[in-house]
Amino acid sequence: MLATKKGRPHLGLIIFSVMFLSNAALSNGNYLFYIYGSSFCPACRFAKEILSSAYGVSAVVFRDIYAVKKYMEDYLRLYSLFNLGNESYIPLIVIYSDSTLEAVVVGATPTEEENVTKGWSDFLGRASKEQEVLVSVGGVMKKIEYAKVASEVYEMVLEEEDKRVLALSLLQVLCLFNSKMKFSEKYYVEDAIFNYSGVSYFLPDIPEVIDDIRSLWKDPYVRFKEFDVKRGNGLLWVEGVVELFTQDGTKGEGVFRIGFTRVENDFKIAKESLEVRILEV
Incomplete structure (x- = not known):
């Protein structure tokens, strides 16, 4: 390595032998x-x-x-x-x-x-x-x-990554529970701002559950109750709970877990699970 000149980090030099291991x-x-x-x-x-x-x-x-x-x-x-x-x-x-x-x-x-x-x-x-x-x-x-x-x-x-995957997770959940699929507005999550058109490829449907959810929750009001960001098994996980309210007074709770993997300098959903249950009024 060479010392800095004018206070700028100097481009390093490398002279050594390399043997790659599996x-x-x-x-x-x-x-x-x-x-x-x-x-x-x-x-x-x-x-x-x-x-x-x-x-x-x-x-x-x-x-x-x-x-x-x-x-x-x-x-x-x-x-x-x-x-x-x-x-x-x-x-x-x-x-x-x-x-x-x-x-x-x-x-x-x-x-x-x-x-x-x-x-x-x-x-x-x-x-x-x-x-x-x-x-x-x-x-x-x-x-x-x-x-x-x-x-x-x-x-x-790490905080920058946490905010991004949190925002993507909230968008994913809103996608699942929004029967009208309106994503023209922006969603604000702390300092992170993401528009649907910019991250649409992060929002794959879950075929086995999405139809049932949309038929059950007509125009629901979604409130994020709690969430947490963790790292494990090479993935960045977002786990959380949402409360659901419909116009007819039905209440429900959704528990979600979404695992993100890095793709270049971005993220893509690798694993996800969602459980929904109706709460007694």
Whole structure:
């Protein structure tokens, strides 16, 4: 890696040998790698390629700090939060196992191991055993107390995803219970705004239940009672409960669970379930 000039992260250089291992040879933890870097940076591209090959394309999220202002701001905050040094480098990689912050790596590799994939596997194995967050800067290790950084890192790294899948889930539920199928208006979920025309491919019908639901709930009023966002088994899950009210006074409750997988830098529904029951008046 080269030092920053004029305060800008410098594009990294990579000189080492590579031997790819099969997925089975690496830890099968549900790891997620958030790479803050530049599409013009050779080391950033290398990190993306090797992690995608080893852990799957959906496990790697690339955030170009020169293309999106928020990503640059988050990158600088992360550098300061973890006290990564006066000179800034890319890539900066934040690593989660499901919803647990495991490690932060500055550079394309976390160790000086010549076999890069083995170096990553060993590093992640070590990180999973630590109670603290393991940090590697150019192969130099240190530990940061989890409680001191976990909440702030979540706000920067994961919250954006949570808001998006939550908004998509609420749209999906509204799609199922809206018999008139009017989606010209926008739905507001905290800071996320999504229009049906922009996410229509995220709203597949569920053939075995949708007809019954639409015949049962004529023009229902839907109220979201509770919901939660979790990560598990490589998917991002939204679980929730909706209350249903119809004009004739019928009341019902719907329990939904929707699992999203990453498709490039977006999301697509991979699994979903919905149960509806009538409540006694």
